[in-house]
Amino acid sequence: MIKKLLLFVFLFLLIQLKAHANFNYDANCVDAYRAIMSLRLNEARQLIQKEKQQNPQNGITVLLDNYIDYFGLLASENKADYERLKDNKAKRLSLLEDNDSNSPYYLFAQAEVYLQWSFLKAKFGDYVSSGFDAKKANGLLKDNAEKYPDFLPNQKSLALVNVIFGSIPANFRSVTRFLGMNGNVQAGVKQLEELRTTLPKTKYSFYNDEVIFFLCNINIDALHNYGAYPKLITYLSGMENNSLLKSFLQGYVASKSAHNDDAIAFLEARPKSNEYVSLPMINYLLGCAKLNRMDEDTPMFLNAYVREFKGTSYIKDAYLKMGYYYLLQNDASKYEAYVKLAQTKGYATDEKDKQALREANDTKPDLDLLKARFYYDGGYYSKALNQLNGREVNSFALIRDKTEYYYRLGRIYERTDKPNEALSAYQRAINNGKATRYYYAANAAVSIGRIFEEKRDYTKAADYYHQALEMKDHEYQNDIDNDAKAGLKRIGK
Template structure:
């Protein structure tokens, strides 16, 4: 009985500690419901809980509008957001309170604004918003060091600052901003392991970091599966889970989830990007008609510029690989003259569009099948004779074989082929060699050979001026830091 009383007392003290940070501005029960609906992309369902003007409601309105713009890139919504932002910010800033939530909300509003400006191509405005958010959350951390929600903003900022290429770090120091990826991950972990309102959000962020930055694909999938299982009505989490499945080459599982998400009941925001993702997986699977259907739907309903060039390029691939040369040429020409080159996918498409020749069909099919996890199809394609006419095609063919053997667990063959790729590529500005070094590092970690792993991660940093450099370099640096801990 004594043990039971002690346990209940502990829970009570925990509750008191979570509410001793200035609960005058923390979410009310109504605002907590609105937060759940907004994070689930059920914006209309949140509206009845946002009628009374409070700091929490102002924060949630800003979050709702930010999500709409990030997914739609609608210029009219963006203009409305800019008009409303200063009023929202001023309302919270004018509140006379010592609550830790005040500067937390202000920092979060700045972060919302930064991501919105970044999405809409206003990079300088985004940079100043990030700086203001950084200053606010640093001050709040000094004033309220035990306030857990701080770690949500701090973690995001430190990860972004730590991901900036080394040659630009002096600018950050000049602006009084610094942070490392390791700091950010630790801070997100603290919040993800708490019982705080923002715990689920932090858990989702942690899974994305594990997948996209730390190459912990399996762990990320397993963790996010649990996050999504407890929030299966959350369309945003469903989309993020689908993205993680695609990243980990679980294409068929991603398609299964896609069909589940598109069959959710009415009341959800129309998430057009789901069609883009489904189109990509169908392309990987070799179901070209379905790929065309999904990509055309995305293009038709797209209200922004990002991913348009890549969508048309993928549409071109679906025609080219299915033997429809006439439609392929039309889509190729459209891709060249459409959209922007801000998003990584669009940059890659633009580079491919500038080449003199269409891609090698066999290599492209192997690549797509491997990326989607359709390994039997990829192996069958490898058994077919490939016409390789250039040094780049020969190098990429070897690299694609390495990726397939790596993903299917034949590490000995993968190691040999990655090393062969590095030799064949030499100093050419292709990503095949640096990414082969990165993958060799990952393999040697699995083999508990830290010296070889470190050697190849360091070798990644020797390469310059190639596609995906920022992403590959950040992953190598993160792995080196993990080895040094």
Template sequence: MAVGLLSTSASLGEIHCALQPELPTQPTPLEAAVGPVLSPGARRAYAEVLKLRIPAAGQLLAAEPASAPGTLLVADCADFVALMISQDAGRYEAAIAAQDARLAMLEKIPASAVRDYTQAEIRLHQAVSQLVFNHELRGAWNLRQTVGLLQTAAYRYPSFIPLRKSLGMCQFGIGSLPEGYHWLLKILGLNSSVEEGLQNLTLAATRPHDFQTESRIVLALIQETYYKRPADAVALMESLRHEQPDNLLFSYLVISLNKRQHHTDDALAAYRARPTGPAYLPVAYLHHMAADLLLYQGDYRGSEAENQQFLREYRGQHYRKDAAFKLYLVAWLSGQPAATVERYRQQINLAGPLILEEDIYAQRFYHDALPLNLTLTRARFQTDGGYYQLALSTLHKFEPSSSTPTREQLELLYRRARVWQGLLRTDSARLDYLRTVRLAAALGRPPYYFAPQAALQLGYLAQTAGQRAAAKTYFEQALAYPKHEYKNSTDQKAKLALREL
């Protein structure tokens, strides 16, 4: 993000003061009498948006009053979902223009809880769109204004629960950002509490309103991703998919969660049972996820086909390097001709952003030209897939010697620890994680992710065992490692774990 794009006529202090939200002196009288956000027709359209059936949502909205806040909100949700899933830069300018037009229409409507909520939601969509499509400063500025609108509206209408969903998302997202972004947050006057964000999201998830399901999903994903509580999230998504088997979003979430929990067979079953057809928004990223799942199973041809389909259909720039890296891996692991392997390797280096950690890892592999070990690579994907006994058998075939490269020495210990953890052999996992950390220290802490991740896992194990002091030490150790492949996500998880302690 470029600080130089800020107006040179204003000092940072003036910018900070200008961005502080002005709260009303008193809540608006009768604020508890606020009705629902959506009309019955708009509610049906919103349900179609959640199913990723965007054309059907548009047809339903055509029968609704065009200037009603609920109509404007659902229409914006539909455009925003289509833009985010397609990642098509060609849609960006039109989406921003449509958002500006909707915001202008809302300015003509008297202030109310529904009007103010709709206004904040559309601004939030716009800010996220700007951040994703490389208008970082504009997006950050817009986000600051959005937070101000949400804070003011939540103060003015304290019983209007939908506001708590959006405010909670912003508070948690801003409060959990890695240290590297704190300078920008300070400039923009953004300072949010993770704890307040969770409280607001919990309130929104447990009270009935038009967006309760969305609130439940967001809260469950946060608990699964950052607090290592996957069971409730998986159960919720499976329940939602059972209730709505025609909902592609719910199927997507079941696939994604099972993949992250190393339940490859369940994830692939959900992928093959997902609803399909022209009524649904194309979700190219599903093929990229399926390619990973098939790679874990050792179905290299299937994985190659899915990633090729992903690259053909996807309109965005992210994950392309990662897909090329996976294509290289399946060609190499399956013994394809050297020319094919090299073609996929060169594809990693094609132009593309280096923002997501997966793409950064792939590009680093290309530039460093480090040779991968076939046995350890197979074990890695077997472990990622949850095939722990198979991975353990594969690791037993690896015999290190005095000439074994540093990276492979560390990887062996780390992979074995992951397998022990997957097999619920906690003591063995802890021992190999400790060995990983100690070997990395003896080697001068080389810039690989094995030791930082080992420290993070040691923190989780200590936390689960009620050893708070040890957990704190390990989480701080995970944060202390210098730049490595997964530093942003590792630091974010360690930071939130420390707050939870």
């Protein structure tokens, strides 16, 4: 009898506990979320702890804890922290599964945990597990959409899944087929664009900064849509002014779309107090932008990056760029010292670092080509062209430099709306370099394909995309092949 009574009491208490479990995005949680999106993670932790004390059964705090891990790891790229924190995923899913199953946040919160860890696993190279997490997130989001079709946060994450599986590189398509997943980047972007205009008028308006965060990353990294700069900067202007994430995104979008002076201005004006998480990538971006402008404080920022960064990306590239800075200053000893560091420090896993290692092991670059390269990267096209105007192709001794000379001219002409001149220069780059291991010829073929695609001459576009694919064993092989295959897919060839 006593055992039955105890069992009854236990079940009653369990039911009562379940009854009080909830998902409530109250003021504490909204403020914590906004602090996270501004990268003020310690402030967010304090607000989450306050909410846990006031409403210990609020499942939103579990989701917010995951956001802190997510943005913290994106900022640091610290592999040791990733290994230490990744077990939090299972614990949080367990807590969320025990919460209010009648809330639209119930399946959504679980999907968000899966989705965020999918991004993180991909970032740290665990691609298969990342795919399974993305697939799980997609299933939860679709189930939730059937139950709550008007729940706008769900639409944000479904759009992201659409983008993820629509932008998988061609060499990883077998993974998506194995998972039974497909996506459409353009459809996902359209969904996010619609949400960006819809959300501010709703009770979910606090999600708008996250939508802008993803739109910036997708346009720049997945679509290479550098012409979207004015639009994205306008979007970013609406984010909270004291947001480090806003400053970073402004600088990132500007630097990637060749608005170099803007990038420097945005990054130098960032909030700098101890309230914010450490974000070493800002020093890398500033160092690269300063080099594009040939500023004398270039090494200060790149040195700060390699000193502070605990991840693996761009270490070799940063050392090599410091070497190039000193080469352009005619300081041969410092150039050699930093090239040696590029050869021996960091990791050759990211494509930029692989390329930096190849360049560090190659013959010293021609100074005019090097200056033209950096001026071009910064959007200083007239300076880049002036750097090459005094040279003839036969003034270069190496086939590498002859090919790069034509390639750089093609890039400059393409960006300055001179397609015929660009086509001629790119073709010469192909003729000179198609049998070399350098990427110039293959990328020139992709560029010609893109120009003909814009002209709607799809037969010629397809021919050049195929030419790019036929070139083998060159730098950036996977990236260039993926660009060529994406071009062929766009034109249906």
